[in-house]
Each structure stands twice: as structure tokens, then as C-alpha cells.
Amino acid sequence: MATSTESHPYSPAKASSQQKIHLGQNLCFLCRQRPVAGRILSLSQAQIEAAECDIPCAGCSYAPRPNFWCHHICYDILQASYEPQDQPTMQDLERLANATKPSCKPKFIEGDGDVDSAWEGLSSDNVRKVILHSFGHDLLYRLPDELRILICKFVAPCWYLIVLGETRRLIQTLRYNRETQWPTLRLTREIWLSRINYRGTRYVARLNNRPLEASSITDQECITLPDSLSQIVLLIDYLGLRGIQFVGHDSVPLPDGSPWYEILEIKDSQCLKINVDYNSIYVRNVNLISDEPSSAYRVWSSPAIPSFRMRNYHRIRDNPRLHYMKIDNSTRGLIAYCSNDVLIGLHTFTGLSKTFREFVHLMYKRANGSFKYWIYFPLNKNEHLTSAWVRRFAFRSAKASRPAPVIQTSLGRSVTFGPWHLNTDVELYEYHALVDGPDGAISGIFHDGLDPDSNYITEFGVTCSDVYLETKMRTPPMNTDIQPLTLSSKERGIQSWYVTRASLHGLVMVRICTDRDQPHSPCLGMLLFYRDEHIESLGQVRWDKDLTQEVVHPTFLENATVDGKPYIKGVYGDIDRNGFHSELGQVQELPRSGTIAWWFGQRGDKIVIY
Ligand SMILES: [Zn+2]
Ligand SMILES: [Zn+2]
Structure with a gap:
């Protein structure tokens, strides 16, 4: 195997200056992995030093950085796999970097295809030479496909398998493909x-x-x-x-x-x-x-695109990538994911399907803010969505207006997929009605929450049936008649509370959502079941957490504190009254009537009865 030569333009001897550079989310164009602190190469500068970054890193958000860069070791191992006269030139590498640059932030596709690339690397002659004495290729080929895939999953991502396998093949394609592509x-x-x-x-x-x-x-x-x-x-x-x-x-x-x-x-x-x-x-x-x-x-996101009217669409930017979901008898509810007070994603819920799990996985990938909340809005039998608005800040540019969809149903229930605001702040918001006089029930919703070019949902629209509905509401529900019991002056200026509310009248059972991944196992929310068989939800009902504990005739709540923030420790039924041993002051009794509101946000969880 040849070694890289001292006379190459990337030679350390030719590095004119060294400064520490923040590389942000950009990945090495040879191995598709993240930077590590130390020497790297860029196509525009001979040699630079990558900074050691925190996650998230302030330096990465504003510092200028090279368009394309690669790890020093990736460059060395690639060049060493060629005879000196055949080594890729700077122009070859620039063409490769330009050709393989994704059109979205790398975090959305990081890891995609790593298993296939690992297999290509393992089966390539260039890797065979490197691991000749420690790896039996002949034995590998004798294994059944399932085991080979497991091995590739285990070793992926592997930088040198990618560099010596797939990256090297692409460079050969760039250099030697003779087929013309007419523009x-x-x-x-x-x-x-x-x-x-x-x-x-x-x-x-x-x-x-x-x-x-x-x-x-x-x-x-x-x-x-x-x-x-x-x-x-x-x-x-x-x-x-x-x-x-x-x-x-x-x-x-x-x-x-x-x-x-x-x-x-x-x-x-x-x-x-x-x-x-x-x-x-x-x-x-x-x-x-x-x-x-x-x-x-x-x-x-699907080739079967919906037919919609522009009046049913809250539009801010051109050329969005849109995701459409039908609302029909299989729709059990809507699930929203909010982070840093904006709506990141919204999906219909039809059960714990593969689509739902993929949506949850994508949401975790997308939101990098530290405060993330789920809102689940169940839909009942024969209930349909009748009205929709987009709430937005009135005195900001459209892009900074933080749109939050508000939806109302034929049972008079409503949900705001965004944080709560004070009644004194009403004039800061405006509501854009999406459903007009002649529109029928909402038959589907669409938004740009899966578009990697958008950090949060700005585009939101609905499709409507042609059957006119009498039950449409003219004014949007605002939840300004309630507020958390204790609201300090410090809290008043911060849009940090989310609220869900429901009636206590006719409540027969609740199903608790518990986060068992946290050591104190807090209750995050609950589903409420009523005598008339309708369902409500409070707090954060998360289908990816434990939702198995049922409490008949819920009578007490147990409040507790962790890291100075309140949380709901447990919900108990009437029969638990005698065996209830929590400290005085931590127990909250639930009446048989009134409104229960579950407040949640970065300041903790509180339940207030009105
Ligand atoms: Zn690399
Ligand atoms: Zn950084």
C-alpha cells in the first residue's frame, strides 16, 4: 500500500496557520462522521484545527466554517489505498464533496445507510488488504444474510469501511464514468x-x-x-x-x-x-x-396529494414540503410535540403503529431544545373536528409569529397546540380562521412539520368535506379564564405553561401515564373516562411511556417536589382513603364536579381545580 507524500498540498509542512474552527453540524465528506477535536483538512485551507465542542455548542452556531472538511486520518487512509500516481486530486475531492452534499441539515440523515456502507466496505478488496490477518472474508461470505446484517449493524458506522468502500467507489465513478448526462x-x-x-x-x-x-x-x-x-x-x-x-x-x-x-x-x-x-x-x-x-x-410526503382550498391553509413560506393525514373513523386522536414554545410536529394517532413509532423517533431527532412536551387530544366516537384557527403573535414578522393550531370539535371540546398565555396578553395574539362558512367537517390536516428546512411548523392547513355543518364556532377558545394558582411576577412574563382541562362531572376512571425512565417515576398525564363513555386527556399522555395503571373513581392526588419543581406523584381512588400515608399538605382531594386543569411546563406540573 502506498503512503501519502510530503509534496501533497495537504502536507502538514505546508499548513500556513492553525486556528481552532467550530464545524457545527457538518460531517466529514469522506466518512460522514462528526468532527473530533484535532487536525482536520478543508478544501479551502490546507490544514485547520477543529475545536472541542459542547452539545449544544454556542461557537458552532455563529462561527464561520469551511463548506467541506475531512478528518486527517480519513484523507490519509484514502490516499494510502492508491498508488502515488493514481491518488485523488484536490479537484476529485471537491467534486465528490459537492456531489454528496445533502440538501438538509446532516442531523436528519445521520446514520442513514451506514449498515449498507459497512457491508460494502467489508466486502471491498481495499479493506481486505488492511484486515487480512485478523478477519476471515471467506467465513463471512458463508454466513446467512441475517447474521451478516447483524455483523454490519454491530460495526456501523465505521469510518474506514466507508472511506475504503463506498467513498472510493464514488471517486472511481466520478473519474471514469463515460456516460454523458444531457442537461x-x-x-x-x-x-x-x-x-x-x-x-x-x-x-x-x-x-x-x-x-x-x-x-x-x-x-x-x-x-x-x-x-x-x-x-x-x-x-x-x-x-x-x-x-x-x-x-x-x-x-x-x-x-x-x-x-x-x-x-x-x-x-x-x-x-x-x-x-x-x-x-x-x-x-x-x-x-x-x-x-x-x-x-x-x-x-x-405521499404521492396521493389532497385537494384543498387556499382559504383553509395558513401559509407563510413558498415551496414547503407538506405532510397530509386523513381524519376518519380509525383516528383515535391527535398528538402534538412542542419544544421551546413552538410546535415541532403533529400527527394523527390510530394506535401503536410503525408509523407512530417512526414519528416519535423523528420528533426526538428534530427537537434539540431542553424543554419538550407532548399534547394528546383524543377524539370520541362520532365526534368530528368542526373549526380550526391558527393563533400567532400579532406584532411579529410572519416567520417569527410562532403559529399554534387551535381546534374545536362537534362536542365543544378544544385544544391549543401551543403554550398558554395570560388573559392580559390577549392583544398580543391574533387568530386566523381556517374554516369558513360553507366548509364542512375537517377531513384531514396537513403541515410542514416533517420538512427538514423548517425548524418548526409554520404551514398548517385542513381539508374539509362538502357537507355544511351548523356547529361551527365563530370565536376561538382561549383558556384565558383560568391560570395557575400561584403565578409569581417572574412567571408572568414567560410563555412557559401548557394547560389541558376537563370536567370532573361524570368521571368514572382514569388511566395514568407514568414515566418509569425517571427515578422518581412521575405521573405525566392521564386519560379520563366518563359515564357517558367519552374520553378526555390531561397533562402529557404519552403512548411511548407506561399507560397501564387504571384508577376507578379517582379521589386523591399526591403532589411532590423534585429539584425544586412540583410534580404529580400518584393518583388514588376512594378505596385507598384509609391506607393513604402521604405527608399532610401533599394530598389534593378531587371533587365530583368542577373543572380540573393540568398545568405543565419548564416549571413543573400542577393540578388546579376550578
Ligand atoms: Zn472522516
Ligand atoms: Zn462548536
């Missing part, structure tokens, strides 16, 4: 495409309207366009184009597991042309060449 294509009867593997996904490598010459016949596929083309559906993610569907008037686009679908409507199917955005390795995206601009709302 403009006329859409003829047939379109030919080839594919390339990257991070466990098959991306479209080339698009052409005649067979690709440099690819073997098995490496390419031919798509025949329908006679009357109505849509081109692009299957995309944060790196590039995964597929393309040409949809006729009598067919529907199909989902394939891609995170996003860009739908290009075809007005005139004669003489169609497309621009191909190509990054030297694979196709990033495709644009339609047309006199008419494409819709600003063309990217959705």
Missing part, C-alpha cells in the same frame, strides 16, 4: 435510466431518451410514457432522485417508501422537455421546462 431532455415515447447505489438507496444515475451506451443492458431500465400524460412524479430524498413515475389520466402514482414526492402537473403534453439537475454521480432532481410556473405546493 435537457425531450420527453419522447421512451425514457432510459440507470441507477447507482449510495447509502443503501438506489439513485437514478442517468436519464436519457435513448439506450445508455456505457451501461450494460442489465444496468438500465426503460420506462414507456403513457399516451396522455397528466403528472410526472419525482421520488426524492435529501440527496437525490430515487425514481420517476410518468402518470397517465387513468392511473395513479404509487408510493415506494421515498420520504418525498414532487408532483409536476402536465398542462400540455406536447413537446415536453425537462431539465436534469445532475451532480456528476447521480441525478439530484428534474424540473419541467414550461411557460407556466409549477405549483408552490408540489412536494408531499
Whole structure:
């Protein structure tokens, strides 16, 4: 194996100056891992020193940093795998870094494809030379697939397997692929495409309207366009184009597991042309060449996009990626995730499905603030959503207005997916009505909470049925008639409380949500079941926590304190009265009527009866 030479432009001897640089969320373009303190290389500066960062790091949020950088050791091991005359040049590395740059923050895709890349590395000849005496490749190939996947999961992410496997293959592709990608294509009867593997996904490598010459016949596929083309559906993610569907008037686009679908409507199917955005390795995206601009709302998380009216849509920015969820008989409720007083995500709840678990996982990945809260709003049998508003700050720019959806149902129940505010602050807010006179019940909701370009939900809309409803409310519910019992002057200026409320009349049972991951196992919230069989929720009802403890005729609450903050320690029924031993002053009795409100936020949890 060759070694890197002293004469290379990245040689430490040529480093002009050394300063500690904060690299933020950027990842090494050779191994896709985070920086470590110490020597790194950038494409614009010979050699720099990476700072040691805290999480979160203030220095990373404002300091200028190089567009592309790599670990010194990744660079060394890559160069050492070539003969000196074949080593990648600075131009090769710059093309690679540009081609593989994701279009979103790396934290959203960090780890994606690492297992596939580990397998490619383990099976590559370059790695075989490195681990020749310690790893039996022949034995590895004899293992069943399940065990091989387990081994790859165990070793991933592994920086040198990625550098010597996938990264090296991409550099070879950049240098030696002879197939031309034309920037403009006329859409003829047939379109030919080839594919390339990257991070466990098959991306479209080339698009052409005649067979690709440099690819073997098995490496390419031919798509025949329908006679009357109505849509081109692009299957995309944060790196590039995964597929393309040409949809006729009598067919529907199909989902394939891609995170996003860009739908290009075809007005005139004669003489169609497309621009191909190509990054030297694979196709990033495709644009339609047309006199008419494409819709600003063309990217959705599903290819079956809803039909909505602009009056039902609170819109702030152009070209958002939108996520649509139907509200139907299978919808048991809505779940919202808030962090730092803004709404990060909102999802329908139909049970503990794979979709729900993926949503919870994504929310944890997205919100990096220290205060995170869940709001669960159950929907009852035959109850439908009748009214919706977006509450926002009145005197701020649209982008800083912190929109919070407010929803009301046919049973008069309501929820605000955002923090509570004081009645004296009413004039600071305005409510934008989403449902108008002629609109029927809300049949679905959509928002931009899954869009990696948005830090929180700014776009929110609803779809409505055509059946007119009498039960619509004209004025939004504000919860300004209640407030936490003790509100110090310090607390008054801070939007730090969330509140959920319910009636105590007719309550027969509660189901407690307990966080057993915390040593003091606090009650986070509860589901309330009533004599008339309807359900309410209080506090944070979290389906990813323990929701098994049931209490019939809840009569007492036990309050406690941890780190100076109040929390709810337990809920007890009438039969527990004699055996109840908590200290005096910590017990709170629940009456059989009135309103119960569960306040929660960064100052703890309190239950107040009104
Ligand atoms: Zn690296
Ligand atoms: Zn930093």
C-alpha cells in the first residue's frame, strides 16, 4: 500500500496557520462522521484545527466554517489505498464533496445507510488488504444474510469501511464514468435510466431518451410514457432522485417508501422537455421546462396529494414540503410535540403503529431544545373536528409569529397546540380562521412539520368535506379564564405553561401515564373516562411511556417536589382513603364536579381545580 507524500498540498509542512474552527453540524465528506477535536483538512485551507465542542455548542452556531472538511486520518487512509500516481486530486475531492452534499441539515440523515456502507466496505478488496490477518472474508461470505446484517449493524458506522468502500467507489465513478448526462431532455415515447447505489438507496444515475451506451443492458431500465400524460412524479430524498413515475389520466402514482414526492402537473403534453439537475454521480432532481410556473405546493410526503382550498391553509413560506393525514373513523386522536414554545410536529394517532413509532423517533431527532412536551387530544366516537384557527403573535414578522393550531370539535371540546398565555396578553395574539362558512367537517390536516428546512411548523392547513355543518364556532377558545394558582411576577412574563382541562362531572376512571425512565417515576398525564363513555386527556399522555395503571373513581392526588419543581406523584381512588400515608399538605382531594386543569411546563406540573 502506498503512503501519502510530503509534496501533497495537504502536507502538514505546508499548513500556513492553525486556528481552532467550530464545524457545527457538518460531517466529514469522506466518512460522514462528526468532527473530533484535532487536525482536520478543508478544501479551502490546507490544514485547520477543529475545536472541542459542547452539545449544544454556542461557537458552532455563529462561527464561520469551511463548506467541506475531512478528518486527517480519513484523507490519509484514502490516499494510502492508491498508488502515488493514481491518488485523488484536490479537484476529485471537491467534486465528490459537492456531489454528496445533502440538501438538509446532516442531523436528519445521520446514520442513514451506514449498515449498507459497512457491508460494502467489508466486502471491498481495499479493506481486505488492511484486515487480512485478523478477519476471515471467506467465513463471512458463508454466513446467512441475517447474521451478516447483524455483523454490519454491530460495526456501523465505521469510518474506514466507508472511506475504503463506498467513498472510493464514488471517486472511481466520478473519474471514469463515460456516460454523458444531457442537461435537457425531450420527453419522447421512451425514457432510459440507470441507477447507482449510495447509502443503501438506489439513485437514478442517468436519464436519457435513448439506450445508455456505457451501461450494460442489465444496468438500465426503460420506462414507456403513457399516451396522455397528466403528472410526472419525482421520488426524492435529501440527496437525490430515487425514481420517476410518468402518470397517465387513468392511473395513479404509487408510493415506494421515498420520504418525498414532487408532483409536476402536465398542462400540455406536447413537446415536453425537462431539465436534469445532475451532480456528476447521480441525478439530484428534474424540473419541467414550461411557460407556466409549477405549483408552490408540489412536494408531499405521499404521492396521493389532497385537494384543498387556499382559504383553509395558513401559509407563510413558498415551496414547503407538506405532510397530509386523513381524519376518519380509525383516528383515535391527535398528538402534538412542542419544544421551546413552538410546535415541532403533529400527527394523527390510530394506535401503536410503525408509523407512530417512526414519528416519535423523528420528533426526538428534530427537537434539540431542553424543554419538550407532548399534547394528546383524543377524539370520541362520532365526534368530528368542526373549526380550526391558527393563533400567532400579532406584532411579529410572519416567520417569527410562532403559529399554534387551535381546534374545536362537534362536542365543544378544544385544544391549543401551543403554550398558554395570560388573559392580559390577549392583544398580543391574533387568530386566523381556517374554516369558513360553507366548509364542512375537517377531513384531514396537513403541515410542514416533517420538512427538514423548517425548524418548526409554520404551514398548517385542513381539508374539509362538502357537507355544511351548523356547529361551527365563530370565536376561538382561549383558556384565558383560568391560570395557575400561584403565578409569581417572574412567571408572568414567560410563555412557559401548557394547560389541558376537563370536567370532573361524570368521571368514572382514569388511566395514568407514568414515566418509569425517571427515578422518581412521575405521573405525566392521564386519560379520563366518563359515564357517558367519552374520553378526555390531561397533562402529557404519552403512548411511548407506561399507560397501564387504571384508577376507578379517582379521589386523591399526591403532589411532590423534585429539584425544586412540583410534580404529580400518584393518583388514588376512594378505596385507598384509609391506607393513604402521604405527608399532610401533599394530598389534593378531587371533587365530583368542577373543572380540573393540568398545568405543565419548564416549571413543573400542577393540578388546579376550578
Ligand atoms: Zn472522516
Ligand atoms: Zn462548536
